[in-house]
Amino acid sequence: MLMFQTHCYDAWLSPQARQSDVLRWSQLGGTFPAPLFLFLAGVSFALVTGKLRKKRIAPAQVARTTMLRGAEIFALGLAFRLQEFLLGQPWPGALFGRIGAPHGAPWTDLLRVDILNTIGLSMMLMGVLCRFTPTRAQTIAGAIGTTLAITLVTPPLWTTWRTVTSGLPWWLESYINGVHTFPEPQPWLFPIFPWTAFAFAGLAVGFFLFSDWAMQHEARALTLVAIGGATLAALAWWLDSLPVQFFAVYDFWHTSPNFLLIRLGLVMVILAGSYAWCAVWSRIGILRFSPLAQLGTTSLLVYWVHIEFVYGRFSILEKGAQSNASATLGLGVITVAMALLSLGRTWMKKRAHSR
Numbered sequence: 001m002l003m004f005q006t007h008c009y010d011a012w013l014s015p016q017a018r019q020s021d022v023l024r025w026s027q028l029g030g031t032f033p034a035p036l037f038l039f040l041a042g043v044s045f046a047l048v049t050g051k052l053r054k055k056r057i058a059p060a061q062v063a064r065t066t067m068l069r070g071a072e073i074f075a076l077g078l079a080f081r082l083q084e085f086l087l088g089q090p091w092p093g094a095l096f097g098r099i100g101a102p103h104g105a106p107w108t109d110l111l112r113v114d115i116l117n118t119i120g121l122s123m124m125l126m127g128v129l130c131r132f133t134p135t136r137a138q139t140i141a142g143a144i145g146t147t148l149a150i151t152l153v154t155p156p157l158w159t160t161w162r163t164v165t166s167g168l169p170w171w172l173e174s175y176i177n178g179v180h181t182f183p184e185p186q187p188w189l190f191p192i193f194p195w196t197a198f199a200f201a202g203l204a205v206g207f208f209l210f211s212d213w214a215m216q217h218e219a220r221a222l223t224l225v226a227i228g229g230a231t232l233a234a235l236a237w238w239l240d241s242l243p244v245q246f247f248a249v250y251d252f253w254h255t256s257p258n259f260l261l262i263r264l265g266l267v268m269v270i271l272a273g274s275y276a277w278c279a280v281w282s283r284i285g286i287l288r289f290s291p292l293a294q295l296g297t298t299s300l301l302v303y304w305v306h307i308e309f310v311y312g313r314f315s316i317l318e319k320g321a322q323s324n325a326s327a328t329l330g331l332g333v334i335t336v337a338m339a340l341l342s343l344g345r346t347w348m349k350k351r352a353h354s355r
Contacts, residue, residue, distance in 0.1 A: 006030030008331040012322040035198045042202020063131035070123025077116030111171040118190040122199035143204035151257040154194040159249040187254045222272040229268025236261035298342040
């Protein structure tokens with residue numbers, strides 16, 4: 001839902017409407033979808049890896065299986081970029097004409113570092129870590145250490161250490177700092193630094209949550225996650241208020257370790273809050289169907305499809321020309337349509353399995 005509203009308001013609001021508080025609050029909420037996707041990728045990675053370890057599968061085989069899944073997601077990210085490039089060309093006939101035709105998507109968009117690319121890379125990197133940390137405690141410690149390391153080296157990699165990476169091909173450097181084809185790193189891309197930090201944090205939390213003690217004491221475990229998240233966010237907020245800065249260039253909204261840790265802490269609180277919400281409603285017996293849970297079961301599909309109907313050629317509203325009210329109405333339409341698409345996909349899978 002945070003992703004839907006971020007994309008819809010950003011794509012559809014007119015220049016006048018973009019000056020309102022609606023867009024500002026929308027963009028603030030938009031700082032969470034990518035961290036949530038990556039964090040939950042780490043949690044699910046811990047679940048899969050833990051199950052494979054319990055079957056006493058060799059560590060090398062566990063790493064191979066999980067890294068191949070990451071490679072699959074990465075390949076899907078490249079396929080998504082290819083689709084957007086082809087649909088971004090002028091019609092008719094331009095698909096077979098000169099690449100980079102006037103008003104068409106440039107060929108460099110094929111190599112843009114998007115969220116699917118980063119999720120796939122994160123899974124492959126987590127597979128490497130799990131290969132060399134065979135125990136639960138070692139994996140948790142390694143994941144926490146990697147999270148902090150990525151967090152701390154991000155500011156210089158985007159600024160003062162650019163002299164080290166600037167000699168790389170732009171498409172390769174972009175995976176480090178999101179520079180793409182521009183002179184400076186772009187905050188709307190998803191390079192390894194800092195975004196994979198959220199995945200490794202999710203890996204640590206996931207291995208904790210799927211431990212024997214946590215599985216037997218779910219409420220206590222999630223309470224500890226919430227307390228840890230709130231403490232982490234408060235600590236990072238306090239550190240940001242100090243007059244001393246440790247980096248030559250400090251950019252709170254894009255590279256700051258403090259902002260990353262604040263978001264990470266709030267993501268942990270959201271995770272615990274989701275557990276509490278589901279636990280309460282399941283006990284009451286009212287919540288028999290959750291649209292949010294349904295969307296979550298097909299998150300890749302609804303991400304893939306909704307982009308084209310919001311930003312792409314088939315946008316349901318004229319881009320850059322809507323009022324707050326019309327954009328909100330469009331948001332409602334997109335949400336309902338994606339929920340129906342998700343239900344349809346689930347129904348088709350059940351029907352296929354029943355044959």
